Amino acid sequence: MAPPSPQKASGSDRPCPSISDACVKGLLASRGRLPYVGAMDHRSGPLDDTARGRLTKDGIRIYEASDFTGMDAAGALAARILDDIAPLVYPGQTTGAIDAAIEAMVEEAGATSATIGYKGYQHASCISVNHVVCHGIPGEKKLKDGDILNVDVTVIVDGWYGDTSRMYVAGDIGRKAERLVQVTHDALMKGIEAVKPGRTFGDIGHAIQAYVEAHRMSVVRDFCGHGLGRVFHAPPNVLHYGRPGTGPVLEEGMFFTIEPMVNLGRPETKVLADEWTAVTRDKSLSAQFEHSVGVTAEGAHIFTLSPAGKFHPTWG
Ligand code: MF3
Ligand code: CO
Ligand code: CO
Numbered sequence: 001m002a003p004p005s006p007q008k009a010s011g012s013d014r015p016c017p018s019i020s021d022a023c024v025k026g027l028l029a030s031r032g033r034l035p036y037v038g039a040m041d042h043r044s045g046p047l048d049d050t051a052r053g054r055l056t057k058d059g060i061r062i063y064e065a066s067d068f069t070g071m072d073a074a075g076a077l078a079a080r081i082l083d084d085i086a087p088l089v090y091p092g093q094t095t096g097a098i099d100a101a102i103e104a105m106v107e108e109a110g111a112t113s114a115t116i117g118y119k120g121y122q123h124a125s126c127i128s129v130n131h132v133v134c135h136g137i138p139g140e141k142k143l144k145d146g147d148i149l150n151v152d153v154t155v156i157v158d159g160w161y162g163d164t165s166r167m168y169v170a171g172d173i174g175r176k177a178e179r180l181v182q183v184t185h186d187a188l189m190k191g192i193e194a195v196k197p198g199r200t201f202g203d204i205g206h207a208i209q210a211y212v213e214a215h216r217m218s219v220v221r222d223f224c225g226h227g228l229g230r231v232f233h234a235p236p237n238v239l240h241y242g243r244p245g246t247g248p249v250l251e252e253g254m255f256f257t258i259e260p261m262v263n264l265g266r267p268e269t270k271v272l273a274d275e276w277t278a279v280t281r282d283k284s285l286s287a288q289f290e291h292s293v294g295v296t297a298e299g300a301h302i303f304t305l306s307p308a309g310k311f312h313p314t315w316g
Contacts (some may be wrong), residue, residue: 001234002226012129018058038306045059052230053253055281059235060227062253067160068294068301071229071255074111074162075292075303078155081105081168083308089168091145095127099138106155114154114161114232121276126152126165133165133261133269133278133286134223145171148181149287154232161228163257163288164304169313176264177285184262184287185217185312191258195300199250203243220286222269223278228292229255252295255303 054061062197063071081102088098103124106113113124126293128136128150129143135149143149167181188209194207214218224237236248238258265284272279280286289311305311 001310002224002237014202024136028263034305047176049074056248056251058248060248060251060254060256061229061234062251063229063255063294064253067135067229067255068296070132070158070160071162071292071294071303072158072194074155074160074306075160075164075305077109077111077157078153078292078304079311080186080305080308081109081153081155082151082164083306083310084169085151086295086310088280089143089145089149089170091171092168093146094140094145095129095136095143095149096140097137099123106153109155109157110122111153112156114163118232121139124153126150126276128152128277128286128288130285131280132219133263133280134288135271135276135278137276139275141260142214143170143250146174146177147171147289148173148177148285148287152288152290159230161232161292162304163232163259163290163292165259165288166306166311167287167289167313173313180217180262180264180285180287183212183217184260185289187211187219187240187260187262188258188289188291190302191260192291195250195293195295197250197295197297200245200247201236201238201250202242202246203248203250204258205239206244208258209241212260212262214282218263218265218267219264220269221266223259223261224269225257225259225290227254227256250295252297254295257290257292259288261286261288 099205115121126135128140134211149172150255154163190211191204191208194204209219218242227234263280263286268281269278292303
């Protein structure tokens with residue numbers, strides 16, 4: 001995810017005007033210190049990405065049909081890692097141990113973690129428990145029965161980025177938490193269903209927002225999805241709220257994430273002193289699901305589908 005506006009958006013409905021003051025997840029935490037990463041691969045230096053495809057007037061890269069293959073491989077690895085950590089989520093487990101397993105799996109696959117070293121971040125995942133909205137730092141704290149957590153993994157395979165996250169439960173889930181997780185999952189799917197060439201990013205945001213608010217929950221404004229491909233975070237800012245027909249027009253060959261964060265209470269967030277961890281201001285529970293997708297003539301092609309069909313926790 002990415003913070004939608006550098007002014008910390010603070011619940012304002014004003015969309016991020018441009019990627020230079022972008023909605024790139026991670027930017028919020030580093031606001032004022034680090035510029036947008038742009039077409040620089042933080043792991044390996046400048047990329048020859050300009051040679052690839054073309055840019056729309058909104059600065060969104062249009063990839064070629066053969067590029068979907070590269071994204072499929074990266075997306076499948078990230079999704080498989082999320083499948084494989086499911087048995088590690090239980091009461092008494094630490095989020096640090098889950099992250100260590102993820103780091104080992106990335107290495108085992110001969111891939112690279114996109115998050116280790118990203119703007120100083122030191123882990124192979126973000127693990128966000130209960131009222132943590134996103135960018136939770138794995139550590140020694142033990143999970144308790146009933147905790148809900150998002151695990152977010154981004155890997156680089158042959159230069160392609162696969163970025164996905166999903167929710168897990170330690171032990172038995174409570175009724176309210178279960179509703180939140182279900183609505184958040186279904187909201188992501190509503191957003192994905194809105195992806196069609198000729199429609200707009202506002203249509204995606206609207207589909208998500210309308211669904212979430214109909215269930216009396218709120219959409220986080222302070223972070224959003226992002227373009228990706230040969231880079232981690234690129235235009236556009238994929239807002240999870242909006243008005244139909246607004247924003248850039250979707251075209252075949254666009255690659256981006258959709259990653260709504262939904263709160264049981266109010267949408268406002270704050271970032272803790274560690275400069276990463278984003279929490280709900282009202283301490284209400286928060287959930288998130290994320291897929292990386294590519295636009296085809298038919299709609300969204302999901303790069304990060306779970307090989308084991310375990311994207312949703314109650315299916316696993
Ligand atoms: N994977 C996150 C996203 O969805 C970004 C995490 S950046 C990190 O965009 F540095 F916090 F890991
Ligand atoms: Co993302
Ligand atoms: Co992510």
